[in-house]
Amino acid sequence: MTSILVAVDRRSRQPLYRQIYERVRSRVLRGELRPGELVPSTRELSRELGVSRIPVLNAYEQLLAEGYFESRAGAGTWVSSSLAGGRPATPKPRGERRVSKHAAALPPYQRPVWAENLGPFQVGQPDLHRFPIRTWARLVARYTRNMRVRALQYGDALGLPELREAIAAYARRSRGVRCEAGQVVILSGSQQALDLATRVLLDDGDAAWVEEPGYWLVHHVLKAAGCRASPVPVDAQGLDVAAGEELCRRARAAFVAPSHQYPLGVTMSAARRMQLLAWAQRAGAWIVEDDYDSEYRYDSMPIASLQGMDANGRVIYAGTFSKVMFPSLRLGYLIVPSDLVERFAAMRRAIDLCPPNLTQAVMAEFIAEGHFARHIRRMRPVYASRRRVLVEAVEREFGGSAQLVGDEAGMHVALLLECDDVRLAAAAGRRGIQVSPLSASYTGPPARRGFVLGFGNAAESRIAPAVRLLRNLTAA
Amino acid sequence: MTSILVAVDRRSRQPLYRQIYERVRSRVLRGELRPGELVPSTRELSRELGVSRIPVLNAYEQLLAEGYFESRAGAGTWVSSSLAGGRPATPKPRGERRVSKHAAALPPYQRPVWAENLGPFQVGQPDLHRFPIRTWARLVARYTRNMRVRALQYGDALGLPELREAIAAYARRSRGVRCEAGQVVILSGSQQALDLATRVLLDDGDAAWVEEPGYWLVHHVLKAAGCRASPVPVDAQGLDVAAGEELCRRARAAFVAPSHQYPLGVTMSAARRMQLLAWAQRAGAWIVEDDYDSEYRYDSMPIASLQGMDANGRVIYAGTFSKVMFPSLRLGYLIVPSDLVERFAAMRRAIDLCPPNLTQAVMAEFIAEGHFARHIRRMRPVYASRRRVLVEAVEREFGGSAQLVGDEAGMHVALLLECDDVRLAAAAGRRGIQVSPLSASYTGPPARRGFVLGFGNAAESRIAPAVRLLRNLTAA
Numbered sequence: 001m002t003s004i005l006v007a008v009d010r011r012s013r014q015p016l017y018r019q020i021y022e023r024v025r026s027r028v029l030r031g032e033l034r035p036g037e038l039v040p041s042t043r044e045l046s047r048e049l050g051v052s053r054i055p056v057l058n059a060y061e062q063l064l065a066e067g068y069f070e071s072r073a074g075a076g077t078w079v080s081s082s083l084a085g086g087r088p089a090t091p092k093p094r095g096e097r098r099v100s101k102h103a104a105a106l107p108p109y110q111r112p113v114w115a116e117n118l119g120p121f122q123v124g125q126p127d128l129h130r131f132p133i134r135t136w137a138r139l140v141a142r143y144t145r146n147m148r149v150r151a152l153q154y155g156d157a158l159g160l161p162e163l164r165e166a167i168a169a170y171a172r173r174s175r176g177v178r179c180e181a182g183q184v185v186i187l188s189g190s191q192q193a194l195d196l197a198t199r200v201l202l203d204d205g206d207a208a209w210v211e212e213p214g215y216w217l218v219h220h221v222l223k224a225a226g227c228r229a230s231p232v233p234v235d236a237q238g239l240d241v242a243a244g245e246e247l248c249r250r251a252r253a254a255f256v257a258p259s260h261q262y263p264l265g266v267t268m269s270a271a272r273r274m275q276l277l278a279w280a281q282r283a284g285a286w287i288v289e290d291d292y293d294s295e296y297r298y299d300s301m302p303i304a305s306l307q308g309m310d311a312n313g314r315v316i317y318a319g320t321f322s323k324v325m326f327p328s329l330r331l332g333y334l335i336v337p338s339d340l341v342e343r344f345a346a347m348r349r350a351i352d353l354c355p356p357n358l359t360q361a362v363m364a365e366f367i368a369e370g371h372f373a374r375h376i377r378r379m380r381p382v383y384a385s386r387r388r389v390l391v392e393a394v395e396r397e398f399g400g401s402a403q404l405v406g407d408e409a410g411m412h413v414a415l416l417l418e419c420d421d422v423r424l425a426a427a428a429g430r431r432g433i434q435v436s437p438l439s440a441s442y443t444g445p446p447a448r449r450g451f452v453l454g455f456g457n458a459a460e461s462r463i464a465p466a467v468r469l470l471r472n473l474t475a476a
Numbered sequence: 477m478t479s480i481l482v483a484v485d486r487r488s489r490q491p492l493y494r495q496i497y498e499r500v501r502s503r504v505l506r507g508e509l510r511p512g513e514l515v516p517s518t519r520e521l522s523r524e525l526g527v528s529r530i531p532v533l534n535a536y537e538q539l540l541a542e543g544y545f546e547s548r549a550g551a552g553t554w555v556s557s558s559l560a561g562g563r564p565a566t567p568k569p570r571g572e573r574r575v576s577k578h579a580a581a582l583p584p585y586q587r588p589v590w591a592e593n594l595g596p597f598q599v600g601q602p603d604l605h606r607f608p609i610r611t612w613a614r615l616v617a618r619y620t621r622n623m624r625v626r627a628l629q630y631g632d633a634l635g636l637p638e639l640r641e642a643i644a645a646y647a648r649r650s651r652g653v654r655c656e657a658g659q660v661v662i663l664s665g666s667q668q669a670l671d672l673a674t675r676v677l678l679d680d681g682d683a684a685w686v687e688e689p690g691y692w693l694v695h696h697v698l699k700a701a702g703c704r705a706s707p708v709p710v711d712a713q714g715l716d717v718a719a720g721e722e723l724c725r726r727a728r729a730a731f732v733a734p735s736h737q738y739p740l741g742v743t744m745s746a747a748r749r750m751q752l753l754a755w756a757q758r759a760g761a762w763i764v765e766d767d768y769d770s771e772y773r774y775d776s777m778p779i780a781s782l783q784g785m786d787a788n789g790r791v792i793y794a795g796t797f798s799k800v801m802f803p804s805l806r807l808g809y810l811i812v813p814s815d816l817v818e819r820f821a822a823m824r825r826a827i828d829l830c831p832p833n834l835t836q837a838v839m840a841e842f843i844a845e846g847h848f849a850r851h852i853r854r855m856r857p858v859y860a861s862r863r864r865v866l867v868e869a870v871e872r873e874f875g876g877s878a879q880l881v882g883d884e885a886g887m888h889v890a891l892l893l894e895c896d897d898v899r900l901a902a903a904a905g906r907r908g909i910q911v912s913p914l915s916a917s918y919t920g921p922p923a924r925r926g927f928v929l930g931f932g933n934a935a936e937s938r939i940a941p942a943v944r945l946l947r948n949l950t951a952a
Contacts, residue, residue, distance in 0.1 A: 005652050005780060032648050044853070091654055093789035093815040096760030098728075102823075103676040109821035111632055128628045140834075141617035152604045152802035156587055172508045173480050178567055188664075188828055195827040200579040204680045204702065220826035226680065252574075284572030304481060313569035326628035328833035339569040345585035347578075350696035351671040352664055352828075357804035358616075359832060377520070 004039055005032075008049055016055035020045075021062050028068050028079055035083045038076050039069065102226050119433035120458030120466050123263075123412050124293075126323050127457050130379065135371050139362050151357050157349040158341075159186025159333070160357065162364040167319070167333050170367065175291065176304030177317055179335045185344050186355045189332035190292055193318040194221045194255070197334060200347050201286045201316070202227050202252055209244050209254035213441035213448070215262040215290070218255050231443045234261055236405075238268030241275040253286040254279075258306045259294035263441045263452040264414050265406010273306055280314040287315045293323045293410040295376050298384045303409075313337035321363065323411065323456075324376060331359055383411060386455045386463065393467035402450065411456035414438060414448075419474050421449045427473050433466050480515055481508075484525055492531035496521075497538050504544050504555055511559045514552050515545065578702050595909040596934030596942050599739075599888050602799050603933050606855065611847050615838050627833050633825040634817075635662025635809075636833065639840040643795070643809050646843065651767065652780030653793055655811045661820050662831045665808035666768055669794040670697045670731070673810060676823050677762045677792070678703045678728055685720045685730035689917035689924070691738040691766070694731050707919045710737055712881075714744030717751040729762040730755075734782045735770035739917045739928040740890050741882010749782055756790040763791045769799045769886040771852050774860045779885075789813035797839065799887065799932075800852060807831070807839055859887060862931045862939065869943035878926065887932035890914060890924075895950050897925045903949050909942050 006023040008016055027033045039045075042060055046053040060077065063069040071077040158164065164184040171177035171184075187193045194217070202208060204226035210218050212231030222229045230248035233240045239256050254276065258268035268276075280287050289306045297303070307315040320332035336344050348354075366372050387407055394404050394415060402417040421437035428435050435453060439446035451470070455463070482499040484492055503509045515521075518536055522529040536553065539545040547553040634640065640660040647653035647660075663669045670693070678684060680702035686694050688707030698705045706724035709716045715732050730752065734744035744752075756763050765782045773779070783791040796808035812820050824830075842848050863883055870880050870891060878893040897913035904911050911929060915922035927946070931939070 004649055027649075032652065032654070034645065034648070037645060037649065091783075091786050091789040091791075091813065093813050095757050095788055095790075097815060098760060099676055099816065099819050100679045100682075102679070103819045106819070106822040106826055109633060109818055109825055128625045131625075131628060133623060133625075133628070137617075137620040137623065140620045141613075144613035144616045147609060147613065149604045149607075149609075152607060152609070152804050154798075154803040157585065169510065169513060172510070173503075173513065176481050176508065178508070188832070191826075192828045199700065200575055203576045203578070206576075217826070224675065224823060224826040281571050284574060307567075310567050312571055313567040314571075315567075327630040328628050328830075330830070330832035337567065337569050339573060340575065342585055343575050343579045343582070346582040347700060349585055350582055350667075350693070350700040352668045354804075354806070356664070356806035356832065356835060359834065 004045070006049075008051060016051055017058035017062075020049070020056060020059035024059065024063060025066075025068055028083065033079050035079050035081045038078045041076065102224050105223050106220060119428075119435075120455065120462040121433060121435045121451075121453045122457055123436055123452055123454035124323070125454055125457035126326065126411065127379070127382065128326055130382065131326055132371060132375060136362070136366065139365050139369075139371075140358070143362050143365065144358065147358075151361065155354045155357055155360075157345050157354045159184065159355055160360040160364060162368075163360045166364050166367040168335070170372075171305075171317070171319065171335060175294070175317075175319075176308035177335055178308050178310075179317075180338075183335050183338055183341055185334040185336060185341075185348060186360060187332050187334060187348075188330040188352075188355065189322055189327075190290060190318055190320040191217060191221070191332075192352070193320070193332050193334045194218060194288065194290065195224065196344065196348055196351070197286075197288050197316050197318065197336075198222060198225045198227060198253075199351070200340065200344050201288075206252045207248050207250060209239070209248060209251045209256075211239055211256060211261060212443060213263055213438065213446070214255075214443075215257065216441065218290075219443070222255075229443070233447065234264055234266060236266060238266050238272045239276065241272060241279055245279065249283075251283070251285060253288060255288045255290065256306070257290045257292060259291050259303055260406065260408070260410040262292070263406075263412070263436070263438060264448075265408070265410060265412065267303055267408055268306070273309055277306070277310050277312070277314060281312045285314070289315050289317045291317060291319050295324050296380055296383050296411065297409040298380075298387060299408060307335065313339065316340075324372070324379075325363070325366075329359055329363070331355070331363055383456065386458050386460055387413070389460050389463045390453065390455050390458070390467070393464040396464075397467050397471040412452055412454040414452055415450045415470075416448050417450040417474060419449055421451060424470075424473050425451065428470060431469055431473075433469055435470065480521070482525075484527060492527055493534035493538075496525070496532060496535035500535065500539060501542075501544055504559065509555050511555050512557045514554045517552065578700050581699050582696060595904075595911075596931065596938040597909060597911045597927070597929045598933055599912055599928055599930035600799070601930055601933035602802070602887065603855070603858065604802055606858065607802055608847060608851060612838070612842065615841050615845075615847075616834070619838050619841065620834065623834075627837065631830045631833055631836075633821050633830045635660065635831055636836040636840060638844075639836045642840050642843040644811070646848075647781075647793070647795065647811060651770070651793075651795075652784035653811055654784050654786075655793075656814075659811050659814055659817055661810040661812060661817075661824060662836060663808050663810060663824075664806040664828075664831065665798055665803075666766060666794055666796040667693060667697070667808075668828070669796070669808050669810045670694060670764065670766065671700065672820065672824055672827070673762075673764050673792050673794065673812075674698060674701045674703060674729075675827070676816065676820050677764075682728045683724050683726060685715070685724060685727045685732075687715055687732060687737060688919060689739055689914065689922070690731075690919075691733065692917065694766075695919070698731075705919070709923065710740055710742060712742060714742050714748045715752065717748060717755055721755065725759075727759070727761060729764060731764045731766065732782070733766045733768060735767050735779055736882065736884070736886040738768070739882075739888070739912070739914060740924075741884070741886060741888065743779055743884055744782070749785055753782070753786050753788070753790060757788045761790070765791050765793045767793060767795050771800050772856055772859050772887065773885040774856075774863060775884060783811065789815065792816075800848070800855075801839070801842075805835055805839070807835055859932065862934055862936055863889070865936050865939045866929065866931050866934070866943070869940040872940075873943050873947040888928055888930040890928055891926045891946075892924055893926040893950060895925055897927060900946075900949050901927065904946060907945055907949075909945055911946065 164181040168181040232244040307317040317335040425437040644657040708720040783793040793811040901913040911927040
C-alpha cells in the first residue's frame with residue numbers, strides 16, 4: 001500500500017488513536033479514500049507514522065466497527081464497498097479562466113471512436129489483423145527479458161542510435177532520401193513531427209502554405225503554434241506553386257504530401273517538385289514533406305522523395321510507422337537538414353526530453369531481422385487486390401458518372417462525384433458505412449465533391465456491397 | 477527486402493537489364509545503397525518491377541562480376557562491403573537559414589552522457605539496479621502475448637482509461653489531490669507535461685514566476701513557447717509570494733515544486749501555500765505544481781499537494797513515473813481543473829495525438845497488481861538510509877562550516893557552503909565525482925552557493941569517501 005496520507009501530532013492532547021481515526025474517517029467522507037480501496041495494514045501504518053501499533057489497532061477497530069473499513073483475513077483491509085461514495089470536492093472553477101489564444105483557437109476535441117465496425121472505408125487504417133503481432137510480441141518479450149539497467153536510463157533526445165541508423169538506411173534505399181543517421185530525429189508519430197518542425201521553423205503569426213484540400217491535422221498543428229495556414233489549390237500535378245506565390249508570397253514554409261496527397265491522392269509531378277524547391281530556395285522558406293503512406297505503390301515503382309531532389313537542404317522529411325506497423329506504437333521520425341539538427345534537438349529536448357526506449361529498441365530489431373521489409377512485401381499485394389476490387393466496383397456501379405483518383409499508391413482513393421457529399425456521408429454513416437466527404441477537406445468553397453475511401457482495412461467481400469450502397473444513396 | 481527504388485522504362489531503347497544495372501550502380505556510387513546493405517533477390521525485384529526474371533538476373537550477374545554486389549548461397553545478395561563507401565551527397569545547406577525566434581533562443585543541445593560511473597551524487601537518478609525489472613518484463617511479455625488488434629489502434633488523446641483511473645486513485649490517496657480520472661492527462665513525462673500546460677495556459681510574451689534558484693528545464697519550456705521566466709526568490713518557506721508580486725505583478729502563472737523544491741529541497745509552508753493560492757485567484761493566474769519526487773519522505777508524513785488545498789481550480793498538477801519507475805519509460809501526467817480538460821485534450825491531440833498503448837497498459841497492471849506500491853515501500857528505507865549516511869558524513873566532514881538543507885524528502889539535498897562552487901564542481905568532476913554547483917541554478921546573482929547532492933543512485937559505501945573528497949577540495 002502506498003501511504004494514505006494521515007498525520008499525527010504528538011503534542012496534541014487528543015489521543016493518537018483518536019487522531020488517526022478522525023483523519024482517516026474524514027478522508028473517507030471527503031471521497032479522498034474511495035469504497036473498495038485497500039488501506040495499509042496496521043503494521044505498515046504504525047511504521048509509517050512512527051508510532052506504536054496499539055493506537056493504530058484501536059483506530060482500525062473503531063473504523064471497522066463503524067463500517068468505514070472492511071477486512072478479511074489474508075485479503076487485507078479496505079474502505080467499505082457499501083459506503084455511498086462520498087464524491088464531492090473536486091475544486092470548483094472560479095474567477096477568470098483565461099487560456100492561451102492558441103489553445104482557445106483549436107477546434108473542439110472529440111473522443112475518438114475506434115470501434116471495429118465502422119465499415120470498410122475508414123481512412124488511415126491499415127489492416128491490423130494481418131500485422132505479425134506474434135513476432136512483435138516475441139521481440140518485445142526477448143528484449144525486455146534481457147534489458148539492462150542502462151536501457152532504463154534517459155536516452156538521447158534524437159533517439160536510439162540503432163533505430164536512427166535503420167531509419168536512415170531505409171529512407172535512403174526505399175525513399176531516395178539523402179541522409180545520414182545523424183539527421184534522423186525519432187518522435188512519436190507524424191503529428192509530433194509536424195509540431196516539432198513548426199516550432200523550430202516558424203514564428204507566431206507566420207504564414208505557411210498548406211494543400212487545399214488537405215490534411216486536417218496540419219491545420220491544427222499550425223493553429224496550435226499561432227501560425228496562419230494559407231491554402232493553396234492542388235490540381236492533377238499536385239500543389240499549384242504559381243498559385244501559392246500569388247496567394248501568399250510571404251509564406252515561410254510549405255506543408256506538402258508529394259508522394260500521395262491527402263485527400264486527392266495526387267503524386268506531385270517532377271516539374272512541380274522543381275518549381276516548389278526553387279521557390280523555397282528563392283524565398284528562404286522551408287518545405288515539410290509528409291510522407292505518411294507511400295510504402296505502398298501499385299502500378300509504378302516507388303517515387304523518390306522530394307527531399308532526394310533538393311540540392312539546398314530546404315526539405316524536412318517526415319515519416320511514420322503508424323501505417324506500416326500500427327498506430328498505437330507511436331513512433332515516427334523527421335529527417336532534417338544537417339545544419340538544423342542541433343536546433344531540432346534543443347527544441348525536442350525542451351518539449352519532450354526523449355523517446356521511450358522499449359519501442360525504439362524493439363522497432364530497431366524488427367527492422368534488422370527483416371520483419372519490417374517482409375511485412376511490407378506481404379501487405380503490398382493484399383492492398384493492391386483490395387484497391388483493384390474497389391476500382392472495379394466503382395466502375396461497375398458508377399460508370400462514367402464518377403471519377404476515381406489517387407489510386408496509384410497508399411491506402412485511400414478519392415471518388416469525385418457531384419453531390420451533396422456531407423449529407424450523403426451522414427446517410428451512409430447511418431447505414432453503417434463511414435465515408436469522409438471530400439468537401440470537408442476544404443477550408444474554402446470546395447472545388448470538388450465526393451468521398452475519400454480508405455481501403456487499408458476493407459475486407460474484400462465488403463467492398464462491392466458498400467460501393468453499391470453509396471451509389472444507391474447518391475442516386476436517391 | 478524493401479524496395480531499392482529503381483525504375484525501368486519499357487519505351488526506352490536501352491535494354492531492360494542495362495537500365496537495371498545502371499540505376500543500381502549509380503545508386504551505389506551516390507551512396508544511396510551502402511556497402512553491406514542487402515538488396516532484393518532477383519525474384520523479388522523482377523516481381524516488383526513487373527518484368528521477367530531474365531533481365532534482372534543479367535543485371536545482377538554484371539553487378540557481381542564488377543564487384544558492386546557480393547552474394548553467398550543462403551545469405552542473399554548485398555552491396556560489396558569492400559566498396560570505399562561513396563558517401564557524398566547529403567544536400568548542402570544554402571541560402572537564408574532562418575529558424576523560429578523561440579528555437580533560436582534555446583540553449584545549445586548537448587548529448588547526454590548517462591555513463592554508469594558519474595559518482596554517487598548524480599541528480600534525478602533513482603537506483604535502477606533495484607527496480608523490479610523481472611516483474612516488469614513479465615508483465616510486458618504477458619500483455620504483449622495477449623494483445624488484441626484493438627490495442628494496436630489509436631487511443632484517446634487523454635490516455636488509457638485504466639491508467640487514468642489508477643493515477644487518480646493514487647494521487648487522491650497518496651498526494652491528497654482532489655480529482656477524478658477524467659481530469660488526468662497521460663503524457664510522456666514532466667517535460668511534456670510542463671510544455672503542454674504552457675501551451676494551453678500562456679501566450680507568447682506572457683510572464684510566469686519561476687523559482688530562483690530553480691529547475692533549469694522549466695526555463696527551456698518557457699523559452700520554447702516565447703514566454704518570459706520571472707525568477708522569484710525561494711527562502712526557507714518556499715517561493716516568496718510577496719516578492720513575486722513586487723517583482724512581476726502581471727505574471728499569468730507560477731511554476732513551483734512545493735513538496736520538495738529543486739534545488740534547495742524546501743517544502744513550501746502552509747502559509748505560503750495559502751498566499752500563493754490567494755494570489756492566483758486574485759490575479760486570474762495559474763499555478764503549475766511540479767511534484768517530481770515527493771513519493772519519498774523520511775521523517776514526517778507525506779505532505780498533501782498544493783492542488784488539494786485549492787478551492788478555486790487554479791492548480792495544474794504534474795507528476796511523473798520517471799523517478800519511481802525508470803526514466804526511459806516516458807510516462808507522466810497532468811491533473812487539470814475539470815473545466816480545462818477539453819482544451820488540454822484539444823492541444824494534446826494537435827501536438828502529439830495520443831500516448832503509446834503498451835507502456836500505458838503495462839503500467840496500469842503494474843499498479844493494479846500492487847507492484848508499484850510495493851516498490852515505493854521497499855525503496856523508502858533504502859533511500860532513507862543513504863540519506864542518513866550522507867547527513868552523517870557531511871556533519872563529520874564539514875561540521876558547522878556547511879549547512880545541509882532539503883533532506884526531508886526526495887532524492888537530493890543541498891549543501892550550502894561559501895565557496896567558488898563552479899570551480900570546485902569542475903575539480904570534483906576531474907576526480908570522478910559529479911556534483912551540481914548550486915550557483916548554476918540561479919538566473920541572477922546567486923544568493924547561495926554550494927552543491928546539489930543527489931543520493932538516489934549512491935551506493936552507501938561510496939558516500940563518505942565522496943564527501944571527504946569534497947571537503948578536501950573546499951579546504952584546499
